[in-house]
Amino acid sequence: MIAPAAQAQDWLPPGSAIEETGPPPIEYIRKGIVRDDRWLYGRLLFHSPSLLGEKAVRIALSCNSCHPNGHVNKDFYIEGLSDGPGRIDLSHHFWQAGQEDGKSNPLDIPSLRGVGHTAPYGSVKSFPSLPAFTRHVIIDEFAGPIPAHEDMMALMAYLRSLDFKGSANDAADVSTSPDMRYLSLLEAPLAAKDLAVLDNLVDLIRGDIGRNQKKASPKAIRLVTGLLTIREQARRGNFETARAEYRRLTQ
Numbered sequence: 001m002i003a004p005a006a007q008a009q010d011w012l013p014p015g016s017a018i019e020e021t022g023p024p025p026i027e028y029i030r031k032g033i034v035r036d037d038r039w040l041y042g043r044l045l046f047h048s049p050s051l052l053g054e055k056a057v058r059i060a061l062s063c064n065s066c067h068p069n070g071h072v073n074k075d076f077y078i079e080g081l082s083d084g085p086g087r088i089d090l091s092h093h094f095w096q097a098g099q100e101d102g103k104s105n106p107l108d109i110p111s112l113r114g115v116g117h118t119a120p121y122g123s124v125k126s127f128p129s130l131p132a133f134t135r136h137v138i139i140d141e142f143a144g145p146i147p148a149h150e151d152m153m154a155l156m157a158y159l160r161s162l163d164f165k166g167s168a169n170d171a172a173d174v175s176t177s178p179d180m181r182y183l184s185l186l187e188a189p190l191a192a193k194d195l196a197v198l199d200n201l202v203d204l205i206r207g208d209i210g211r212n213q214k215k216a217s218p219k220a221i222r223l224v225t226g227l228l229t230i231r232e233q234a235r236r237g238n239f240e241t242a243r244a245e246y247r248r249l250t251q
């Protein structure tokens, strides 16, 4: 089912605000980037709290919460961890006990536009490469699970596609975060009868639909029900039925 958006607040100190109040910033994607399955999956992970572990799941926090569309959430504020909006202390026991540095040191959330070209990464601890810094963010700062190799590759494909504002982008490559049709990601595992990949995608896409709906719209309910049907049929080995349901949903 679709989780009500208010639930995340129950786990945060009163006065916190992790969602933006205004419209999200524009997502600048580098010219010529092919938005293939890997890029699309990387974008889905960027929006998925499960990448960052248990705590993040409870408060519905993803990379995109702090870096919406690869830019900055200027409203982001967690009481006790922020000393102003858009700033956050990542080395605080709130995230994980082992990482407390005993200091209150909130930092500005930086933009990730053009991040493929801005090495080295991080101001407190410096990392030479984007994968190394991203692993540090996920594992050390958020106590998230060690990311699978394919997940890291996909996340890198998305991060490296983020472009600087006002670069040689033509209008066709600039988007304002429309529905990215994550459903198409199901096509490959349905064809290959890969249940593990399918399972994971169904969970991630369901979560994404839930987070983007303030209220459960009929369309969202139809999508989520359809996703669960696809998974159920695939689990029973009925891949024909699962594929038929997929076609019905994507018509």
Ligand code: HEC
Pocket: 046, 051, 052, 061, 062, 063, 064, 065, 066, 067, 088, 090, 107, 108, 109, 110, 111, 112, 115, 118, 120, 121, 122, 123, 124, 125, 130, 133, 134, 137, 138
């Ligand atoms: C709670 C807010 C928050 C979340 C969630 C978050 N970040 Fe960040 N991010 C920051 C802050 C603050 C910094 C600055 C850290 C520093 O300077 O050491 C940062 C820095 C970065 C940088 C370095 C940018 C540079 O130019 O040095 C990258 C890359 C990055 N984050 C990627 C990610 C990715 C990928 C995720 C998800 C896996 C993520 N972040 C989740 C707040 C966040």
